[in-house]
Amino acid sequence: EIVMTQSPATLSVSPGEKAILSCRASQSVLTNLAWYQQKPGQSPRLLISRASTRAAGIPARFSGSGSETEFTLTISSLQSEDVAVYYCQQYHNRWTFGPGTKVELK
Amino acid sequence: EIQLVESGGGLVRPGGSLRISCAISGFVVSDYYMSWVRQAPGKGLEWVSVIYTGGGTNYADSVRGRFTVSRDISKNTLYLQMDNPRPEDTAVYFCARSQGGGSMGDWGLGALVTVSS
Numbered sequence: 001e002i003v004m005t006q007s008p009a010t011l012s013v014s015p016g017e018k019a020i021l022s023c024r025a026s027q028s029v030l031t032n033l034a035w036y037q038q039k040p041g042q043s044p045r046l047l048i049s050r051a052s053t054r055a056a057g058i059p060a061r062f063s064g065s066g067s068e069t070e071f072t073l074t075i076s077s078l079q080s081e082d083v084a085v086y087y088c089q090q091y092h093n094r095w096t097f098g099p100g101t102k103v104e105l106k
Numbered sequence: 107e108i109q110l111v112e113s114g115g116g117l118v119r120p121g122g123s124l125r126i127s128c129a130i131s132g133f134v135v136s137d138y139y140m141s142w143v144r145q146a147p148g149k150g151l152e153w154v155s156v157i158y159t160g161g162g163t164n165y166a167d168s169v170r171g172r173f174t175v176s177r178d179i180s181k182n183t184l185y186l187q188m189d190n191p192r193p194e195d196t197a198v199y200f201c202a203r204s205q206g207g208g209s210m211g212d213w214g215l216g217a218l219v220t221v222s223s
Contacts, residue, residue, distance in 0.1 A: 001167070032208055034208065034209035034210070036151075036210075038151075042217055043200055043213040043214065043216060044143075044151060044200070044202075044210070046209055046210060046211045047212075049203075049205070049206065049208070049209035049211075050206070050209075055211060076118055084186075085150075087150065087151055089151075089153075089210075091204075091208030091209060094153065094156070094164060094166075094206075095141065095143075095153035095156070095208070096153060096209070097150060097151040097152065097153065098150075099150050100150045100151075
């Protein structure tokens, strides 16, 4: 099983500042990597697929990068509505999620 | 409009059985990989099972041999049969559609399943 890890567990960022979230896979997943946003009481929402492709309707402040085992989600200018938990997910070999990064306002 | 609506959640005894459903509109259930993903209270997301376009299935090790995913094309509905559930299976169960073979672009609102005596 491919194990996903995420860091940090919690990220405090001032409004308008940049947020950088990291995700690591225990083995190469090439670019078969997605990012999801989940707000309290809501279903997950797809942000990024194929490591760097924004899903339809996702604001340009969200960007993804990386390949193989190291990935990054960047929120270029944090907005209040971006407060949420963010999960990475590999789909190279079945599916596994990371434990999540909680983004909060400083 | 694409909609996925789960139903059938509730309280089930350990060792009992429960079937949850996901009614789909806006696309044909057999045209996409369809997964079940769960989230225990206050915890993260865990992939549970998938049914592929060809009808093959796959499961997380934690549920293999106890849970069965299936679909009814005539009803355009996805199912998860949960046999011999354990307290650690308590979670909100989401159905999700995979696009491009992997990422999950459409989700239901979830169904809460509580396993307790």
